[in-house]
Amino acid sequence: MKSSIRALAQLILENIDILEADCAQRHADEPSLQEPFKPGSGFATDRPEVRKASSIIAAAAQQLAQAVRAPEVNLMTTAYAHTFAAGIRVAVEFHIADILQEAGPEGLHLKDIASTCNADPVKLGQVLRLLVSTWIFKEVKPDVFANNRNSSVMVKGLPAAQLFSSPEIKYSQPESAMAALLACIGDECLKGASCMYETLSDPSTAFSGEGKDAALCRAFGTKKPIWEFFDEPEQRDRVHRFGIGMKAAATFQPMELTIQGFDWGSLKKDSVVVDVGGGIGTLSVALAKKFPHLKLVVQDRGPVVEDGLERTSIDFPEGLESGRLSFQEHDFFKTNPIKNADVFMAKYVMHDWSDQISVEILKHLREAATPNTKLILLDKIIPHMCPSSELEESAIDISVPGSLKPDVPEPIIHMSGNGHMSSMVVMAFCNGQERTLSSFVKVCADAGWKVSEVFMHDAFGHYISQILAIPV
């Protein structure tokens, strides 16, 4: 019988050939885990075959580890994952990567690190060694730590002394976005997740799709939906950090990739594209720059619109002055005031809401749509985790034009899905969810829209997809 673990190892080697060939072609060195990250080092993730090879290697290596260890060890290792989130937050809040960046490759003794951040060296040593065990930081000599490739990405771009003396500006530099996101994961996300079981089992919240009944609200002891709770003055630092942290998302999903799919160029001159829940207008600004023949209207809640106008008047004033881009305060739980939209688009909006509430939002767009209006939802499409041969039965997932089947080479059982992690996070935050394609089709149908095509970059929910629907 062919050994499954050997087949996994062979698959890893075959795909390593692809990565090595890519490095050779670009005359680039293979990235080293032990050295701090240098921009431009690493594998070319803008090339689809390289992205695919690296995903297959990661999935095969993870499955190999699961296959060779006892089930008890696998379960314990996974269940203990919260220690990593907690440890990373400690490292971010104590500015450890920033301290170690100043120390350089020789590293710094634990007692000096601990005295800089006024922490107990024994306790801090426990945190750092845990993180080293998962390839974040390195211990160069006993009790001497230095940055490695992963930890170096946690620096915030300011001298460590300034980070300690002026905490209010710790997330002021663009490179601090990753640190902000990691601190948010170790704070709001971890606390919300810790109340998940109680929230799913308590009859008063178990079947509710309301944001106020989400796990994070229980964790913070509030009766308000999390975004209203975050409007409270004491939560200002969290809101600020969350906003900066979201910018780190661009590292995983460049805007170029987000826009790719629907043929925006095919829309006639002056076509009206409405960015529903468009935030500060990041997607609309990118579209307006690339497709100057379109008229983009960003709709959001009042304070967000104010923020968007302020930022856009600095980043893209010509868009506002020419009238190509505008902002409008609008509550998407009311009928949309724009009745001549060529496109209603909504990026990362549906995943914040339960099915019932999503249908309500989409119905309001349907009411305002003309027979020719298109709806484009930009969200992750998460895969079912069953063998793709089983998807023949639930044909909806593969019958929509453009849908990708999550084919994985044998003997990989499935690819790891960060979409499933973000689904848990939005559930904890606001009773939201990432969706499979069949769930999108159903939610759209219940609101009077028919999904006619999808544009996907991968079949595993790693990247945002575009779901195109037309009125029925």
Ligand SMILES: C[S@@+](CC[C@H](N)C(=O)[O-])C[C@H]1O[C@@H](n2cnc3c(N)ncnc32)[C@H](O)[C@@H]1O
């Ligand atoms: C996850 S953010 C996505 C923002 C933007 N589309 C993007 O991708 O950057 C969801 C957006 O929905 C907005 N939102 C929430 N409730 C809303 C409502 N009732 N009416 C309009 N916008 C709302 C939020 O203010 C926020 O900007």
